[in-house]
Amino acid sequence: MARFSVTYWIGVASETEARARALEIAVEQTVEIPRDIVPAGYIEDEILGQIESVHPCTDTRGGFLTEISYSDDDIGDDFPQLLNIVFGNSSIRTQTRVETMTLSPAITTLLSGPRFGIVGLRERTGVKRAPILMSAIKPVGLSTAELAGLAHQFALGGMDYVKDDHGLANQKTSPFTERLKACTDAIGDANAKTGFATTYVPNITGPSDQIFERAWMAKEMGAGGIMLAPSLVGFDVSRALAANPDFGLPIVSHPTFGGTNVITPTIGFSHRFFYGILQRLMGVDAVIYPNFGGRFSFSRDECLAIVDGCTCDLGGLKPILPAPGGGMTFERVPEMRDAYGDNVMYLIGGALLREKSDLPAACRKLIDAVRTGR
Known part of the structure; x- marks a missing residue:
C-alpha cells in the first residue's frame, strides 16, 4: 500500500531519545495503544x-x-482525518513540531488542491510577470458607503485585488450583504471607467451555518474571489469550496487566530508547512502572512521558507501566491522586490490609506514602484 510521510522536529539530546520519541509519535498518531499490544x-x-x-x-x-x-x-x-494523522494528539506535546510532509498519489486524488494558483490568478488579473497588488478597505466602523468609496478609489488606481479587512464581518455599520453589493458595484463602476480588471474579495468568515451561503452570495453578486480565515472557520472549508466545480472563485487565506501555530520554534508547525504546504492542501490560491520587517516578528528566512512552501513541487498540486502583509511601505519596495521577485502578491493597506487626499494617485505610484522600479 502507498504511504505518505511527515517530518517532525524533536527536541531531545540523544539519538536514543529521539528514536524513542519517534516511536511514541508513530504509535500516538495511528493506533493510540501501547506498542506491545499492537x-x-x-x-x-x-x-x-x-x-x-x-x-x-x-x-x-x-x-x-x-x-x-x-x-x-x-x-x-477525508481531509480532517489526514490532518489528524499528521499532527493529532502529538500536537499537544512540547518539543515536537511538524516541519514538512510528502504526499502519496491517494492524497493528491483526495485533494484537488488550489483551483487557480499562481497561473490562474495571473490570468484573471492580466499581470503576466510582475508582482500582483492587493489593498484592503478598513477600518471597522466605517459605513458601507465609506468602505465602498475606498474600494472605488483603489480600483481607479489600478490595484489588482481589493479585499475586506479581516475584521469586517456583519457589523451594524456595514452589514455583509449590503457591503458586498456596494463594493462590487463600486469596483465595477471604476473598472468601466478605467478599463482595469480590479477584483473585489469579500471576507466570508463567519458562523459555520453562514459561510457557504456568503460564499455563493459573493459569486452570484459578481465578486471575483473570497477571503476566509481557516484558523477561525476550519481547514476543510476552503477545500470544499475549491473542490466544488460550480463555485470557481479564487480563495484568499487570512492568518488571523493562527499565529500560535508557528511563532514558537519548538512546537506547532514550521512556517513553510503552515503557510505553504497546508494552504495548498486546503485549496487556497493566495495566502496572506506577516511580512518580515513589519509590525510582526517573522524573519526574512521564515518568510522565504513560506514562499518555498507555496511554490515547491507538491505532488502536482498547483503553486500558490504568497501574499506578505503588515508593514509594507513605499520605501520598502526595493527590499521586497529583492526578497520575493515576481511571484508574490503584495498586500498594502495602511500605507496607501495615509494617502487619502489622492488615493488613486498613490496606487499608481505604488504600481510604478513595484513593476517598473521607479
Whole structure:
C-alpha cells in the first residue's frame, strides 16, 4: 500500500531519545495503544506509523528530525482525518513540531488542491510577470458607503485585488450583504471607467451555518474571489469550496487566530508547512502572512521558507501566491522586490490609506514602484 510521510522536529539530546520519541509519535498518531499490544499483521505492518529516518537537526534548535510514514488507509477519504494523522494528539506535546510532509498519489486524488494558483490568478488579473497588488478597505466602523468609496478609489488606481479587512464581518455599520453589493458595484463602476480588471474579495468568515451561503452570495453578486480565515472557520472549508466545480472563485487565506501555530520554534508547525504546504492542501490560491520587517516578528528566512512552501513541487498540486502583509511601505519596495521577485502578491493597506487626499494617485505610484522600479 502507498504511504505518505511527515517530518517532525524533536527536541531531545540523544539519538536514543529521539528514536524513542519517534516511536511514541508513530504509535500516538495511528493506533493510540501501547506498542506491545499492537495486533500483528495488517495493523502492525500497514496502519502503524513507520519510522523511516532519524538524524540530527543542523539549525540552532539542535535536536533531531525524524521522518515517519503513514498508510493511505489511515486517512480513509477525508481531509480532517489526514490532518489528524499528521499532527493529532502529538500536537499537544512540547518539543515536537511538524516541519514538512510528502504526499502519496491517494492524497493528491483526495485533494484537488488550489483551483487557480499562481497561473490562474495571473490570468484573471492580466499581470503576466510582475508582482500582483492587493489593498484592503478598513477600518471597522466605517459605513458601507465609506468602505465602498475606498474600494472605488483603489480600483481607479489600478490595484489588482481589493479585499475586506479581516475584521469586517456583519457589523451594524456595514452589514455583509449590503457591503458586498456596494463594493462590487463600486469596483465595477471604476473598472468601466478605467478599463482595469480590479477584483473585489469579500471576507466570508463567519458562523459555520453562514459561510457557504456568503460564499455563493459573493459569486452570484459578481465578486471575483473570497477571503476566509481557516484558523477561525476550519481547514476543510476552503477545500470544499475549491473542490466544488460550480463555485470557481479564487480563495484568499487570512492568518488571523493562527499565529500560535508557528511563532514558537519548538512546537506547532514550521512556517513553510503552515503557510505553504497546508494552504495548498486546503485549496487556497493566495495566502496572506506577516511580512518580515513589519509590525510582526517573522524573519526574512521564515518568510522565504513560506514562499518555498507555496511554490515547491507538491505532488502536482498547483503553486500558490504568497501574499506578505503588515508593514509594507513605499520605501520598502526595493527590499521586497529583492526578497520575493515576481511571484508574490503584495498586500498594502495602511500605507496607501495615509494617502487619502489622492488615493488613486498613490496606487499608481505604488504600481510604478513595484513593476517598473521607479
